[in-house]
Ligand SMILES: Nc1ncnc2c1ncn2[C@@H]1O[C@H](COP(=O)(O)OP(=O)(O)O)[C@@H](O)[C@H]1O
């Protein structure tokens with residue numbers, strides 16, 4: 001497999017008013033082309049920091065990150081991003097919000113607008129494309145944010161706790177939809193979460209992270225078959241993975257048993 | 258529904274208060290009979306206006322155009338300065354210091370200087386209106402340009418948006434509600450500036466009318482000008498607010514009014 005993202009001994013030290021903060025220390029990992037990897041860990045372990053470094057928004061203080069073989073000096077091409085908050089712009093309709101990724105890079109063509117419409121259609125937002133964000137529920141808004149990230153057909157999708165603010169049912173829905181679109185067009189996905197079950201359900205591999213300083217402690221392959229129906233979460237294999245990961249976090253003193 | 262109901266109730270309330278004040282004033286003058294030079298009754302003020310409506314309206318128009326010119330210039334210059342301020346720490350320090358220093362000077366004291374520099378035409382009046390109005394525009398626009406969700410900027414940068422695109426597509430629309438807050442304050446200040454300018458030197462405008470009438474001890478005419486000034490200020494304010502409602506139907510403060518709230 002070809003490495004799409006290579007992280008080599010990357011570290012990140014933030015300067016702050018109370019002195020330097022080591023957010024990330026000596027992180028190394030490869031993500032293969034088309035792979036779905038989760039970054040799993042408690043809050044403050046540097047998940048967002050690592051994602052920002054991969055996106056080229058922050059430069060690592062040490063080590064290096066390569067995307068498709070090229071050392072980063074700013075955001076690489078073909079990146080899609082989804083955040084915990086949907087960051088939809090209130091003054092734009094849902095369709096215009098989705099189109100903004102294209103507008104940032106130039107003027108959207110008729111084909112791009114068609115693509116935005118069909119994406120919204122696919123995510124069940126066809127009837128809402130001319131509404132404004134505040135008229136939609138949290139789940140619908142986050143769907144629109146995913147459409148926006150997918151508009152320019154990114155090769156790498158970075159998602160920072162995208163479903164963290166949603167209720168459990170909406171979250172399940174979006175987990176299923178995300179696996180479905182990922183299955184259809186195998187993009188590389190790096191997905192941040194602090195839910196063990198979510199990480200196991202979605203991922204090919206789960207990178208477990210820990211605090212003090214932020215680092216990757218273990219990378220767990222998830223060999224569950226695909227496609228994965230939601231009911232896979234009730235199988236013993238699924239439970240075995242969850243128990244294994246929770247056990248490792250417990251041994252690190254991160255979760256209590 | 259809600260907005261319309263409270264709107265017409267508000268209008269009725271305002272009218273009731275206005276009628277009560279005018280009626281009370283008329284009654285009080287009738288009872289206490291103060292010298293007309295101290296306090297003329299509203300009926301006399303109305304009659305004085307009707308004696309020379311074109312005179313008063315011509316001067317009202319002069320003040321209006323000075324105010325609007327000063328206001329427009331403040332918006333253009335103020336937004337420009339705000340963009341410079343948010344783009345450079347150095348410029349921020351320089352511009353802010355100058356603005357704060359200027360703003361702390363009493364503008365009335367500066368007015369004669371403007372007359373020396375620019376003569377007795379409309380220019381110094383516009384300049385004084387700008388001096389008074391620009392501060393709130395700059396301060397509120399800077400606030401609006403700055404209070405952008407960092408994730409929105411991150412999104413733009415990941416998509417290789419140029420700084421100009423970020424300004425046009427994110428920062429500026431995001432600053433509009435705040436800019437309108439500043440504009441609602443600025444329109445009143447621009448009017449004050451116009452009057453200050455007309456007080457210092459001039460041969461037109463409501464400020465000039467007040468000065469002339471005062472010279473002739475014609476208190477009633479002073480009141481005509483004051484009432485026109487009040488009406489003008491109120492109208493200008495509500496025009497800005499109406500424009501705000503047109504431009505910002507998406508903003509939280511406007512949703513109930515614009516009728517998007519019914520979900
Ligand atoms: N811009 C910043 N300046 C200073 N410290 C930061 C900054 N961003 C994050 N940190 C610190 O780095 C650590 C990791 O943060 P973050 O990557 O957000 O963790 P996570 O996403 O896993 O919750 C935290 O201790 C946080 O306080």
Ligand SMILES: [Mg+2]
Nearest residue numbers: 047048049160
């Ligand atoms: Mg985070």
